[in-house]
Amino acid sequence: MLKLASALALLLIGTAPLLADDMPMNADAIKWGPAPAVLPAGADMAVIAGDPSKDGIYVLRLKLPAGYRIAAHNHPTSEYVTVISGNFHIGMGDKLDETKGIELTAGGFGVAPQGMNHYAWTTSATIVQVHGEGPFAITYVNPADDPSKK
Numbered sequence: 351m352l353k354l355a356s357a358l359a360l361l362l363i364g365t366a367p368l369l370a371d372d373m374p375m376n377a378d379a380i381k382w383g384p385a386p387a388v389l390p391a392g393a394d395m396a397v398i399a400g401d402p403s404k405d406g407i408y409v410l411r412l413k414l415p416a417g418y419r420i421a422a423h424n425h426p427t428s429e430y431v432t433v434i435s436g437n438f439h440i441g442m443g444d445k446l447d448e449t450k451g452i453e454l455t456a457g458g459f460g461v462a463p464q465g466m467n468h469y470a471w472t473t474s475a476t477i478v479q480v481h482g483e484g485p486f487a488i489t490y491v492n493p494a495d496d497p498s499k500k
Contacts, residue, residue: 436476
């Protein structure tokens with residue numbers, strides 16, 4: 351777990367320009383950049399508040415293309431997701447299964463409790479806001495699904 355958290359911290363160092371000033375901002379002021387390699391390629395990320403690599407509350411946004419899939423995984427702290435736009439599907443379990451889960455649309459909200467295996471996918475271009483207690487870490491149920499290892 352410490353190795354994963356350390357790897358994430360190193361990956362997030364590369365996203366330093368994305369870190370927010372914790373100031374009020376409108377959507378057009380958000381600075382987007384590629385998401386860290388612990389997420390599948392194709393996502394963009396913006397840190398809205400805090401620093402996901404450190405202790406404390408963080409808020410980030412992910413911009414995901416249609417057809418984006420995040421394999422089953424869990425986190426050492428609870429994850430809270432609010433859909434800003436698009437169609438975000440979330441399911442609980444050990445393997446991504448598009449016949450299960452729930453579709454969340456703009457304004458929808460979901461919680462993945464600490465340690466609970468869950469997965470997600472999109473059916474349209476989607477923006478979600480994720481917040482939680484850092485440091486952020488992700489553990490894939492099947493280590494072969496970890497995009498940072500490919």
